[in-house]
Amino acid sequence: MAINLINTPEWHALAAHAEAFGNRHLRELFAADGQRFEHFSLRQGDLLLDFSKQRVGADTLDLLHRLAAAADIPGWTAKMRAGETINHTEGRAVLHIALRAPQGSPDARPEVAAVLDRLRSFCHRIHDDTWRGFSGQRITDVVNIGIGGSDLGPRMAVRALAARQQPDLKLHFVSNVDGADLAGTLAGLNPRTTLFIVASKTFTTLETMANACSARDWLVAAAGSQAAVARHFVAVSTNLKATSDFGIPPENVFEFWDWVGGRFSLWSAIGLPLALAIGFQQFEELLAGAHAMDEHFFSAPAAENLPLTLALLDLWNTDFLDACSHAVLPYSQSLGLLPAYLEQLEMESNGKQVNREGQPVGVATAPILWGEAGTSGQHSFYQLLHQGGRLIPCDFILLKEADFPLPGHHEQLLANCLAQSAALAFGQTEEEARAAGASAALAPYKVFPGNQPSSTLVLPALSPFALGQLVALYEHKVFCLGILWGINSFDQWGVELGKQLAGRLTPMLAGKGGDALFDASTRGLMAALRQS
């Protein structure tokens, strides 16, 4: 049973500490400790986390770690690794760590190795052109049809590792039920050379099924025969009956298991688009990077543990400094989809107000996560970060080495990242603005309050290994936060009501059935949409 931490002496001690310490300015904290960077930074392998610009002191960390000890994170980690049904509302284990555990590791599972072998051989057949379409032509384009966890991970990772893309194979992603998504993608493709991956854990998700059926119609219309489906469709799913009912032969189905949550499934066969994009060997490097982070999370002492540290900083910012939003700002165009990926990972996991005992959590949980690649974001919303008066902790992510080196670009990118985190932390007083030449009239507009907390993650380069480390870091952070808030991070009941209502409204839009049970607004909108 999880304990409700907000009633513990550890929580009360943090609340008292926040009263006394919470408003201290980062300028003051840096002035008081010339070695603040050394004291507040950690490494895992080549990955560096600088959290010296977070609004914490050594005593804050000490109190946060006491809270973590009360939450028994090692105990919950052991339950996860033992395959206990810690996703209790769905009666499921949570074992995505097994997907990246090498053979011989205590977390490895034989069924995972068997599917990886099949994926490896499938990738080879696509890459060496032995897998051919219905007309005998080689495959040039792969379209992943999936949504949520069956889309965001591979989509983000394919873009992140674009510098390592295999030649002669283009990857496309379709998720939205809006016909513009599929039609726009198919418009540029040749059915003879296109392979579809239908990726869905349940194989019942409305958007994915609608897109898969339309894609199948497109293919069959061109091929003139249903038999072409077996050459152009593969599936990734836990639901083997539904994939077979759809017409995908069992040898084209790559299985995963109910103990893999959708938003934790990049490492499973859901990663197939990525394996096709970068080659299977590099996909295995991604798994190795994630596994290295798993090992670190399981074995590093609390004070040196990166995922736990990030979780405690989030908790501090959210529940003690009252931040309700969190920006992720990768200074890497290739990591531009990371914020969208993390939106699902963090908000679908921890955007909950009921704890494991069915009681209110009692404090704020997952902050609203958002963000965009720097430097583009600097020219849109950074104004608000600097002078909007809201506390918005930021994660800056940067690469020591550029993945697309062009003379002078990377230095400018890195300089901008460091400039922004420094400006957010230390700001500018009115006196400083005047000293820099601002007139008396304009000086008030040039005041930057600063004290905006941030962490900076430095990756040596955007390798598959480093990406694996980075994503697993966030996964374990999410896990720790779930334990600290006493919630189940692995269900998602909050998405169900809207799905049910959409299921009832869809036939009504086609004129079938009355809408009397709906509210006046929905009825009015329905009438407006039905008018010819």
Ligand code: F6P
């Ligand atoms: O609607 C939410 C959700 O269930 C996510 O949790 C999941 O990643 C997504 O839908 C897609 O589900 P599936 O892989 O079963 O199609």
